[in-house]
Amino acid sequence: MGKKIFSGVQPTGNLHLGNYLGAIKNFVRLNNDSENNCVFCVVDLHAITVKQNPKELRDNIRETVATFIACGIDPKKSIIFNQSTVPAHAEAAWLLSCVARMGWLNRMTQFKEKAGRDKEKASVGLYSYPILMAADILLYDTTHVPVGEDQKQHLELCRDIAQKFNNDYNVYDFLKVPEPLIQKEFSRIMSLKDGTKKMSKSELSDLGRINLTDNKDDIINKIKKAKTDTLPLPDNIDELVNRLEAKNLLGIYSSLTDLTLEKTVDKFKGKNFSDFKEKLSQVLVEKIDPISSEIKKLTEDKSFLDEILLDGQKKANDFASKKLRKMQEILGF
Ligand code: AMP
Ligand code: TRP
Secondary structure, eight states: OOOEEEEEEOOOSOOBHHHIIIIIHHHHHHHHOTTOEEEEEEOHHHHTTSOOOHHHHHHHHHHHHHHHHHHTOOTTTSEEEEGGGSTHHHHHHHHHHTTSOHHHHHTOHHHHHHHTTOGGGSOHHHHHHHHHHHHHHHTTTOSEEEOOGGGHHHHHHHHHHHHHHHHHTTOTTSSOOOEEEOOSSSSSOBOSSOTTSBOOTTOSOGGGOOBTTOOHHHHHHHHHHSOOOSSOOOSSGGGGTTOHHHHHHHHHHHHHHTOOHHHHHHHHTTOOHHHHHHHHHHHHHHHHHHHHHHHHHHHHOHHHHHHHHHHHHHHHHHHHHHHHHHHHHHHTO
16 A cells, blocks of 8 residues: 655755765655655754744755755655645644653753754754654655654654643544654765764764765866775775764665675775775765756746645645645534
8 A cells, every 4th residue: 555755954055965875865766656645844943943044945945945956856746835834834833742752852862962952042942853854754655754754753753742632632542643764774874084973964064964965176176075984995894883884874875775784895995995995986976966966957947846835735735735734623613
């Protein structure tokens, strides 16, 4: 049976190779299976949990849509829309925030990481962010949620919220309890400058990430400068345990070429990093350069992107507003 897929990406600029290999590549695969119903959301309400520049946010929303399409998501097959244009998301988030427990949210590691040392100064939205994410998912009777590994805990929270709502109001199976779709391998791409940190939009140095808008020269330069160690590449994957940067680069190669890590290790065993980096740059350029050119082309056509968002809004709103209405009835409104 087909799956009901929902996932979201924040329009905070600089979508990168981690987003692509951890999430968007999977979106494309799911979009291509005609049995599935896919909804891909540009989550601007999530983006403002950290202060954004309004003009940049507006541009980034369109650029995220352009990126989805440039990576291969077909807006005729999947719904692409912008979260804030469907009011049910914010409303359902309030209803669910009365079901979620403080103790559950207090365990969220992403809040701890993002809030940093001074929790008192973090926005309340940053804290309750996973409840909004649960609303996103539950409004569409989602069965499967493709995400990178960093979102696993938020999905567990979403499952808990759905189950508690169903139990508290005696509505068996009303909110569907979704399954995460997290790739077994390469679900966490690390920074090119530090193998202990995930590749991220917020890393200050641009050299830590390959942006999906990077051109050929940027990619070659960043791979040249990527951190490595002094040993040749190992004979087997066990030797990668303490060689995080080597493991990450080999993982990126594997994921791009759809090879297992074992096969990639076998292919490059005993080679120097400079030989391997040349091959890695080649496969990266082959994959990312066309995506990058397409993003640039598409972002120039604002009305095309706006039409896709408008069409997506209508379809998403139609579904979500009905589900919200049922939630309200269950609650006694
Ligand atoms: P975000 O840009 O934070 O909205 O993330 C969008 C999607 O990309 C989510 O599914 C994340 O789990 C995924 N993602 C973000 N960074 C990485 C990374 N370094 N490795 C793998 N997946 C990632
Ligand atoms: N929180 C996710 C992230 O930062 C983005 C997101 C918002 C999402 N709503 C979602 C992902 C619903 C999957 C499903 O990456």
